[in-house]
Amino acid sequence: AQTVTQSQPEMSVQEAETVTLSCTYDTSESNYYLFWYKQPPSRQMILVIRQEAYKQQNATENRFSVNFQKAAKSFSLKISDSQLGDTAMYFCAFMKPSGGEFYFGTGTSLTVIP
Amino acid sequence: DSGVTQTPKHLITATGQRVTLRCSPRSGDLSVYWYQQSLDQGLQFLIQYYNGEERAKGNILERFSAQQFPDLHSELNLSSLELGDSALYFCASSVEGGTQETQYFGPGTRLLVL
Numbered sequence: 001a002q003t004v005t006q007s008q009p010e011m012s013v014q015e016a017e018t019v020t021l022s023c024t025y026d027t028s029e030s031n032y033y034l035f036w037y038k039q040p041p042s043r044q045m046i047l048v049i050r051q052e053a054y055k056q057q058n059a060t061e062n063r064f065s066v067n068f069q070k071a072a073k074s075f076s077l078k079i080s081d082s083q084l085g086d087t088a089m090y091f092c093a094f095m096k097p098s099g100g101e102f103y104f105g106t107g108t109s110l111t112v113i114p
Numbered sequence: 115d116s117g118v119t120q121t122p123k124h125l126i127t128a129t130g131q132r133v134t135l136r137c138s139p140r141s142g143d144l145s146v147y148w149y150q151q152s153l154d155q156g157l158q159f160l161i162q163y164y165n166g167e168e169r170a171k172g173n174i175l176e177r178f179s180a181q182q183f184p185d186l187h188s189e190l191n192l193s194s195l196e197l198g199d200s201a202l203y204f205c206a207s208s209v210e211g212g213t214q215e216t217q218y219f220g221p222g223t224r225l226l227v228l
Contacts, residue, residue: 035216043151043202044116045219091157102149102217104157 002027004094006105013082014113021077021108023092033095034075040088051075082112117141118207118220126226132193135223139186139207146188147217148180152201163188195227
């Protein structure tokens with residue numbers, strides 16, 4: 001079975017600073033996909049970034065980047081130059097290669113402080 | 115805006131009743147997913163359809179059923195509702211339901227069972 005663990009239920013960061021959200025997962029698969037989704041107060045799920053496990057290069061999307069450590073089964077999200085609009089719940093998610101469903105972590109609530 | 119639409123936005127009903135949630139995927143997407151987000155259980159995958167056929171099943175109760183119609187919209191039917199079914203129900207879509215694809219989430223339907 002796949003499990004995704006986010007060990008930081010809540011975090012805060014000063015505006016313009018950098019913050020890193022942690023995620024670890026457990027799987028016996030060799031190929032898979034990892035995602036970070038953001039859920040603002042509106043409750044909509046918004047894709048932040050994705051990573052294919054067979055790619056060694058860490059994914060980046062503007063101010064968002066990941067540190068993917070396959071051997072350690074770790075997938076952390078770094079947010080640079082934090083903005084007030086980054087305040088949200090962040091979910092780490094795992095997708096098996098054989099099926100389209102996600103396995104989600106329990107989320108990290110991030111607050112950006114002005 | 116992800117391009118995925120869900121109706122209704124909010125639904126209040128009583129225990130024992132039956133409701134239908136509707137989802138229209140992004141234009142061109144053939145696969146639809148349903149998720150339940152409750153306060154104590156986080157995000158749980160329920161079921162996936164691809165081009166009208168069921169492709170994957172998650173933690174979906176027997177009281178719940180879904181289908182995808184020829185026009186690719188999907189409905190999630192919840193019957194014999196219980197207080198614990200109160201949750202936010204998300205629909206997501208992707209092009210072909212493959213693991214290399216990103217799922218785009220709708221805004222969700224908030225169900226309250228009284």
